[in-house]
Every structure is written in structure tokens, then in C-alpha cells.
Amino acid sequence: MRSIFLYFFIAITTIQLNAQAAYWQQEVSYNMQIDMNVESNQFKGIQKLVYKNNSPDTLNKVFYHLYYNAFQPGSMMDVRSRTISDPDSRVGARIAALKDDEIGYQKINKLSQDGKKLTFKVVGTILEVELAKPILPGASTSFTMDFEAQVPLQVRRTGRDNKEGIRYSMTQWYPKMVEYDKQGWHANPYIGREFHGVWGNFDVAITIDSKYILGATGYLENANEIGYGYADENIEIEHGEKLTWKFTAPMVHDFAWVADPDFTHKTTELDNGTTLHFLYQADSNTTNWDSLPHFAVKIFEEMNQTFGEYPYKQYTVAQGGDGGMEYPMLTLITGHRSKGSLVGVTAHEAIHSWYQLLLATNESLYPWMDEGFTSYAEDVILPSILPKYKPFSGSYRSYFNLVESGKQEVLTTHADHYKTNRAYGVASYSMGLIFCHQLSYIVGYDVFLKGMKRYFNEWKYKHPTPNDFIRIIEKESGLELDWYLNQWIASTNTIDYGIKWMKEEDGLTTLTLEKIGELPMPLDIYVKYKNGKEEWINIPLRIMSGNKLKESNMGEYRVSEAWPWTYNLYELKLSSKIDNIESIVIDPSERMADINRENNTYPLKNDKIFKTK
Ligand SMILES: [Zn+2]
Known part of the structure; x- marks a missing residue:
């Protein structure tokens, strides 16, 4: 009895230790057939989804996002947008003003798990589903859903008929499986920003009026039935009233598309074979799009070289949405822009392919990791x-x-x-x-x-x-x-370092540095001498257990003794008289966010200099 108990104890402990050490993530495969009615702006969908539970936990429930339900008067997003002290002008009270044929909704008609009918509950933008049978660790299950939806009038990101007249900006448009990760479920009500999704594959067939031209996440699989610049040029295509566009997208965590009957479609190619697509309404407001392919190629080349290679074989820049928003292999941006603004927003959204669409941080919890890293790479x-x-x-x-x-x-x-x-x-x-x-x-x-x-x-x-x-x-x-x-x-701690005073003794200078802010930082001190000599002195923090090496733009470099951060003062010795020093700067690169840079430089006011001969 005792030994059996001990055996189980060891077995359970081992499993738990492994589960904690190993990274895991859930997997999903979507197969969707969509039938779009461009008169009513409604569509019907059949969604077949295979979900694999790679977590060490047994799941008794699953959740889906129903983002369109946010575009209804009285929704959490509507109330939040009207009551926040500094409203986003793109939303404000616009949701409250939507009429019945302008609101968005996603209605679930039927849902089953492995052929068994499921009961479910819609709570705002979240669908809560009780499972017919639990999903064990390592097991897969399939869900079949029959749903219908109305595309809202475009308010924030998604919707129809945006202000530049693009008919469909189809983002957050399908019932989307909520992510379950180490932090548990993320059934976050949608109130207007940030996404997190399950990694997986998409297979999406969209049937729509044949006059519409589409762009989407993924690869168009039936280009030769479509034309519109996707097919080989010599193929003659006769369209019926409706046309089915078939896309596949491997290893992404979302799927978006855009459609308009007046799109012009252009392409260009990178040296590594990635095709860039451009979709926009060519008119006097979009003349800057003529040179966009040239700039987009440079953006991808620079990013590939500096931050890692974009692995997908296509990327589409499409006019749509209400500013700029990133999706896998696709961005929707407004198109009436100056050249600088057009290139800037394209760069920003394309760089999100690295920070969020491949490095898929949970944007709701860490928005600084996708927006901040993207802004950094952009700069x-x-x-x-x-x-x-x-x-x-x-x-x-x-x-x-x-x-x-x-x-x-x-x-x-x-x-x-x-x-x-x-x-x-x-x-x-x-x-x-x-x-x-x-x-x-x-x-x-x-x-x-x-x-x-x-x-x-x-x-x-x-x-x-x-x-x-x-x-x-x-x-x-x-x-x-x-x-x-x-x-x-x-924390909201800030950085402020300053030069407190300088002393001269026996022909040597002691520079006293002061830590004024609560946030400790290592310091680069740049000293320029009157004889033209320059010196970079690095003062590491003791808590770093080391120091940075000389950077390539630095000349003579030395590392001074580490600064224990609880000390407010630090004395730095310079082997020169004060009179021989031309200037001193704390962090000349200005990368350190020092909230007061006025005390970072010498020459100082005379009353702070004490000379002893
Ligand atoms: Zn961004």
C-alpha cells in the first residue's frame, strides 16, 4: 500500500514538474465556408474546427469571441467609448447611433462537438460552450458551427463602407476560438482594442458577388478561376453572378479579408520570392500608392536583414479600415495619405508581422510588447x-x-x-x-x-x-x-541622474554624480578634453553582475566600479585638471529616459565647482 502510494506520488510530481518546465500552446484548424450577400451585408457561415488541447489540463468548457456583437447600442464597447474621459474620436458615440441594419451581430444557429449537439450561452462578445465530453490533455476534438452574421457599419477597424468608401473591411468577423494558455482562458470582452488568438491553420472559402476583388490572410488557392491580377495573364475567365475565393493560411492566429468592386490590384516581388500585393481604389486621393511597392520592398528587406526573415510567401497592403491595423499576411490602412504618412503606416503595420503576428504576445496583457517593439523597429x-x-x-x-x-x-x-x-x-x-x-x-x-x-x-x-x-x-x-x-x-519610477559637483585635488578631478530619480540605471559618461582627447566611461550597476562592452561608435572606453543603487552619490576620478576638461555629458546617446537632462552636462554653474590646489 505504502509503496504504491509512494509510486503514485513520484509519478504525479514528475508530471507536474515537466508540465511546469515545458512550454505548450493550443492548436486549431479552421475550415470555413462563407456565403456573402452584398445587398443585405449579411453572410452565412459553416465553420468546422479541430481543436487540440496541448495543455496539461482537462477542459470542460470552451469559449469563442463574437466581436461583431460589440457594435450594438449599449454594448460594453459602446458604454466604454462614451464614458472614458478622453474618447477615441473614431468611436465616441457612433455605436450608440447605429440603426438595425447598421449594427453588427454574430448569431450561432447550431453547434456540435464530434457530432453531439452542444448547449451554449452568448454573453456580449463571448460565446460560452459547455462541452459534451471533456477534452483531455493531448486530445483533439472537432466543433461544427452553423452561424450567420451582419457586417456592422465601419466604426473601429472592422465593418462595411468605411469613410473612404471601401465596402468590406472584414476583421474580427468570424466566431474565433478563445486562447487558453499558462494563464488560463482569455475570454476577454471586446471593448475596442487588442487581440490574442490560438495558433493554427485556416482554410476559408468566400462566395461573393463576382464583381468584388478580395485580399486576405493566406494564399489564394484558385487564382486561375479568379483573375483580377491573381491569375496568369493569358487565362480568359468568365465569371457567373457569384464567385468563390479559396484561401489557405498555415500557422497564423487570425484570418482577415477585404473586398471592394473598385480595387486596383498590383504586385511586386522580393528577392527571396515573397510576393507583395497592393489593393486600393486608384483615384486622385491615392496617387502616392504608385510608389508604395518600391518602399514596401525596402521595408521588408530591412526587416528581414535586421530583425529576422519574414517566413510567409505573401503580404497584402489593402486600403480599408480606419487608420492602420495589422493582421497575418495582411494590413488594412486608410489610403488618402501623403507619401511620408503612407510609407510610415505601411512600415508600422508590416513590422507587426514580426511583433505580434509571429511573436504573438498577448496584446491585452502586454500591449507595449507589440506596439512598442514595432515602433522601435520602425525607428x-x-x-x-x-x-x-x-x-x-x-x-x-x-x-x-x-x-x-x-x-x-x-x-x-x-x-x-x-x-x-x-x-x-x-x-x-x-x-x-x-x-x-x-x-x-x-x-x-x-x-x-x-x-x-x-x-x-x-x-x-x-x-x-x-x-x-x-x-x-x-x-x-x-x-x-x-x-x-x-x-x-x-512601476512608475523615473530616471534622473545629474552632475552634483566637481573637485580638483593634486591636479586630478573628482566628478560627483547624483542619483535623483528612483529608477537606477548604468551610466555612460562622455568626457571631452581641451587637447582633443575623448573618453567614454561606463558605470555599471552592481545588480547587473557585469557591464556592457564598448559600443562601435565609442572611442577610448573604460569601465568604472559598479554603482550600488542604494547610494545616492558616486565619485568618478578623472586624471586631469578641471581646466583641461572641455565638456562632460551623461549619456550623450540620449537613449536613457532621464526626465531632467539639464543637470547632465558640464560646464556647470560656477558655484558648484570647488577647486583645492
Ligand atoms: Zn501598431
Whole structure:
């Protein structure tokens, strides 16, 4: 009895240990047949889904997102959009004003699991499903759903008839399986931003009025029945009243499409064989689209080289939506733009192919990891593509202004729960960008970029967390960086270092540095001497257990003794008289988000200099 008990105890403990150590993610395969009615803006769908439970848990329930239900007066999204203190002008009270034929909905007519009818409940934008039989760890099950939907008038991202006259921006348009991961279910009510989905394969057939031209996630499988610039040029195609477009998309976590009868379709190719598609209404407002293929090729080439190779064989830039939004192998952007704005938004959305669509972080929990990393990569690659582009400084300004306003919130806030749209925006885009740029300051630029590539190679097609990312940079740099992740995302602590005073004794200068802000950082001190000599001195933090190596733009470099962060003052010795020093700057690269840079430089006011001869 006792030995059997002991055996089971050991067996269970071993399984648990393995389950905790190993990464796992759920898998899904969608097969959807959609019949679209362009008169009523409604469609019918049959969805067959195979779901594999790779978790160590037995599942008794599953959930689906029904995003369209958000576009109804009184929905959580409607109320949130009208009551937040700084409403998004693209939403405001527009949902409250939707008429019956303008609202969105997804109605589930029938749902079964492995042939057995299921009971379910619709709660706003979430479908809750009691399973007929539990899904055991490692087991697969199939769901068959019969549903119908009405496409809402375009309000935020998804919908019909956007302000530029694109008929269908079909995003968040189908009942989508909710992700279950180490943190459990993410049946997040949709109130307007951020997504998280299950990795898998899509097989989607869309039957629609044959005058419509489509773009979508995935590969068009029946191009020679379609034409419209997708087929070989010599093929003659006669269309009936309706046409079925068949797409497949391997290893993605969402599927979106766009359709309009007036689309012009152009393509171009990268050297590695990836085809870029462009769909837009060619008129006097979209003349800048003529040169977009040229710029898009450069964007992909730069990204492939610096941040890891885009693995899919197609990407589509389509006019649609209400600004710019990323989907796998597809972006919808508004098209009436200046050249700089058109190239900028295309770059931003295309770069999301790396940060979110391949490195599929949970956007609701860590919006700074997709928006911030995307904004960072954008600022790294765009200056070589758009010579007038000014990188980085705008994000620092937004952050400094938010700090000054007192409205800053911690980056660990769930995207839906920020008190203001502004705090969400600055945290996600600006502070996320600064997180990266500042980390490149801590570990060195080349080391950081190598880390970014390693992050891509080790975590693509998965759901990395902040800790997974910082571990990569720790391994690449050999430094301990958990303090930085924690301080930057889980506190509103700020950085302020300054030059306190200088002393001269026996012909040598002692520079006293002061830590004024709560957030500790390693320092780069740049010293220029009157004889033309330059020196970079790195002061690491003791909690880093190491120091960064010389960066490629630095001249003479030395590492000073590590700074224990609880000390407010630090004395740095310079082997020169004060009079021989021309200037001193703390962090001349300005990558450190020091909220007061006025105290970062010498020459100082005279009353702070004490000379002893
Ligand atoms: Zn973005």
C-alpha cells in the first residue's frame, strides 16, 4: 500500500514538474465556408474546427469571441467609448447611433462537438460552450458551427463602407476560438482594442458577388478561376453572378479579408520570392500608392536583414479600415495619405508581422510588447528609407509629457483597463519603444540587435511573455536585467541622474554624480578634453553582475566600479585638471529616459565647482 502510494506520488510530481518546465500552446484548424450577400451585408457561415488541447489540463468548457456583437447600442464597447474621459474620436458615440441594419451581430444557429449537439450561452462578445465530453490533455476534438452574421457599419477597424468608401473591411468577423494558455482562458470582452488568438491553420472559402476583388490572410488557392491580377495573364475567365475565393493560411492566429468592386490590384516581388500585393481604389486621393511597392520592398528587406526573415510567401497592403491595423499576411490602412504618412503606416503595420503576428504576445496583457517593439523597429529602419524621418525623440517627448501630467500608469495594466486612452497610448507605443532603445543603451546596441534576432528565431510562432524576452537579452548580454524589466513595466519610477559637483585635488578631478530619480540605471559618461582627447566611461550597476562592452561608435572606453543603487552619490576620478576638461555629458546617446537632462552636462554653474590646489 505504502509503496504504491509512494509510486503514485513520484509519478504525479514528475508530471507536474515537466508540465511546469515545458512550454505548450493550443492548436486549431479552421475550415470555413462563407456565403456573402452584398445587398443585405449579411453572410452565412459553416465553420468546422479541430481543436487540440496541448495543455496539461482537462477542459470542460470552451469559449469563442463574437466581436461583431460589440457594435450594438449599449454594448460594453459602446458604454466604454462614451464614458472614458478622453474618447477615441473614431468611436465616441457612433455605436450608440447605429440603426438595425447598421449594427453588427454574430448569431450561432447550431453547434456540435464530434457530432453531439452542444448547449451554449452568448454573453456580449463571448460565446460560452459547455462541452459534451471533456477534452483531455493531448486530445483533439472537432466543433461544427452553423452561424450567420451582419457586417456592422465601419466604426473601429472592422465593418462595411468605411469613410473612404471601401465596402468590406472584414476583421474580427468570424466566431474565433478563445486562447487558453499558462494563464488560463482569455475570454476577454471586446471593448475596442487588442487581440490574442490560438495558433493554427485556416482554410476559408468566400462566395461573393463576382464583381468584388478580395485580399486576405493566406494564399489564394484558385487564382486561375479568379483573375483580377491573381491569375496568369493569358487565362480568359468568365465569371457567373457569384464567385468563390479559396484561401489557405498555415500557422497564423487570425484570418482577415477585404473586398471592394473598385480595387486596383498590383504586385511586386522580393528577392527571396515573397510576393507583395497592393489593393486600393486608384483615384486622385491615392496617387502616392504608385510608389508604395518600391518602399514596401525596402521595408521588408530591412526587416528581414535586421530583425529576422519574414517566413510567409505573401503580404497584402489593402486600403480599408480606419487608420492602420495589422493582421497575418495582411494590413488594412486608410489610403488618402501623403507619401511620408503612407510609407510610415505601411512600415508600422508590416513590422507587426514580426511583433505580434509571429511573436504573438498577448496584446491585452502586454500591449507595449507589440506596439512598442514595432515602433522601435520602425525607428531603426525608417531613417534609411525616408531620409527626413526623425526617429526616437518624439516617443521620449510623449513619455516626459505624460510623466509631467501625473497621468502615467504602469505598463502591467491590462490594455482595456487604462484610465485614459492617452496613458494606454504612451505606455504601449512610446514607453514600449523606450524599453527597447534604453535596453540597447544598457547592454550595447549590437548586442541588443543580436538579441532581437535571437528572440525572433526562438519565439516565432509562439506566445512569448515579458520574462521570455528579457531572458533572451540576459543570455545574449551575459547581464542580469530582471531589475530593469520590473522597474520599467511594474512601476512608475523615473530616471534622473545629474552632475552634483566637481573637485580638483593634486591636479586630478573628482566628478560627483547624483542619483535623483528612483529608477537606477548604468551610466555612460562622455568626457571631452581641451587637447582633443575623448573618453567614454561606463558605470555599471552592481545588480547587473557585469557591464556592457564598448559600443562601435565609442572611442577610448573604460569601465568604472559598479554603482550600488542604494547610494545616492558616486565619485568618478578623472586624471586631469578641471581646466583641461572641455565638456562632460551623461549619456550623450540620449537613449536613457532621464526626465531632467539639464543637470547632465558640464560646464556647470560656477558655484558648484570647488577647486583645492
Ligand atoms: Zn501598431
